[in-house]
Amino acid sequence: MRRPVPAAAIVWILVAFVPTILAAEEEDRAAAVEVSVGAVIASNQGNDFDHRLTALRRQFDNLFSYSSYRLVKQQSQRVPWGGNAGFNVPGGPYVLVIPREYKDERIFMKVVVIENSKPIVDTLLALRHRGTFLVGGHRHPDGVLILTIGASPLPQ
Amino acid sequence: MKCRDVDSLLPLFFDGELDARRMRDVALHTARCVECESELRELETIQAHFQSGVEATLAEVDLDSLWPAVERRLSRQPPSLWQRLRAQLEGLAPLELPVALPAGALAAVAAFGAWLMFAQVESSGAPDLDRIAATDYANSLERLDTVFESVALVSDQNTQTMLLWIGDEALGVEP
Numbered sequence: 419m420r421r422p423v424p425a426a427a428i429v430w431i432l433v434a435f436v437p438t439i440l441a442a443e444e445e446d447r448a449a450a451v452e453v454s455v456g457a458v459i460a461s462n463q464g465n466d467f468d469h470r471l472t473a474l475r476r477q478f479d480n481l482f483s484y485s486s487y488r489l490v491k492q493q494s495q496r497v498p499w500g501g502n503a504g505f506n507v508p509g510g511p512y513v514l515v516i517p518r519e520y521k522d523e524r525i526f527m528k529v530v531v532i533e534n535s536k537p538i539v540d541t542l543l544a545l546r547h548r549g550t551f552l553v554g555g556h557r558h559p560d561g562v563l564i565l566t567i568g569a570s571p572l573p574q
Numbered sequence: 575m576k577c578r579d580v581d582s583l584l585p586l587f588f589d590g591e592l593d594a595r596r597m598r599d600v601a602l603h604t605a606r607c608v609e610c611e612s613e614l615r616e617l618e619t620i621q622a623h624f625q626s627g628v629e630a631t632l633a634e635v636d637l638d639s640l641w642p643a644v645e646r647r648l649s650r651q652p653p654s655l656w657q658r659l660r661a662q663l664e665g666l667a668p669l670e671l672p673v674a675l676p677a678g679a680l681a682a683v684a685a686f687g688a689w690l691m692f693a694q695v696e697s698s699g700a701p702d703l704d705r706i707a708a709t710d711y712a713n714s715l716e717r718l719d720t721v722f723e724s725v726a727l728v729s730d731q732n733t734q735t736m737l738l739w740i741g742d743e744a745l746g747v748e749p
Binding site: 483553554 | 593594595598712713714715716717718719720721722728730732733734735736737738739740
């Protein structure tokens with residue numbers, strides 16, 4: 419004969435796990451968008467194409483004529499809408515991305531590029547889902563810096 | 575990119591028919607070269623003159639007499655299908671009605687079935703205009719503040735990429 423599960427045990431399980439489950443759901447809801455920023459050094463020294471940039475090769479070929487592309491840093495952050503995602507570029511500026519809203523399949527975001535504590539680019543833009551925003555032309559000791567910025571809304 | 579190269583590309587640039595890379599190159603060059611910029615201004619002036627010429631021609635067209643002419647043609651339209659069918663039914667003898675009514679009902683059912691089929695094809699094949707309007711929005715720059723005097727913005731629709739080129743760095747622009 420099966421022993422009945424004591425009511426106290428059920429209550430204990432609920433008390434122990436429900437807050438954890440709710441907290442996890444809250445975290446998922448808060449992390450509404452994934453922002454990714456990459457720093458690429460482009461130059462005409464050599465013919466190396468960083469294999470980690472394969473997904474961007476078509477964009478680079480269409481827009482630039484550099485012979486060499488090297489990924490210096492790639493970083494992603496999950497932030498809520500209206501939150502800040504900050505990225506440090508080695509030997510370069512600080513990039514701040516603030517995703518604002520997702521509307522008509524476009525991500526509206528603010529991008530600020532800061533150098534020596536001063537904003538050198540401050541822009542509001544709308545980027546199509548899976549679209550890429552490139553900020554290029556900034557001088558870098560090894561060539562020209564190209565920032566790749568993208569954002570993907572996370573499922574609710 | 576040299577002035578002579580830009581000169582041949584300016585009309586295409588003005589009409590937005592260049593690829594993204596050449597668009598950027600021409601934009602960068604005209605931002606720095608006074609002569610090429612003035613060429614671009616001349617193209618804009620020609621376009622403005624052309625537009626004003628078209629508008630002047632349109633202004634000479636007498637649109638007041640257009641609607642009376644349309645009304646005259648409307649009054650000459652033949653009777654509709656329903657009007658003709660009704661006239662036919664009214665002309666039928668009482669003995670012909672038991673045959674005509676089921677035939678008419680059958681035709682109506684066939685027509686309704688055809689309409690249903692057509693409506694299904696249309697709902698699966700025809701574009702949803704609201705959806706197109708929503709998905710056809712391209713990348714866009716809403717506002718830009720920068721310390722750089724020279725910037726260029728290039729949008730490559732093929733790869734859904736928008737490039738903001740800042741500063742006067744031209745390394746790599748030339749192959």
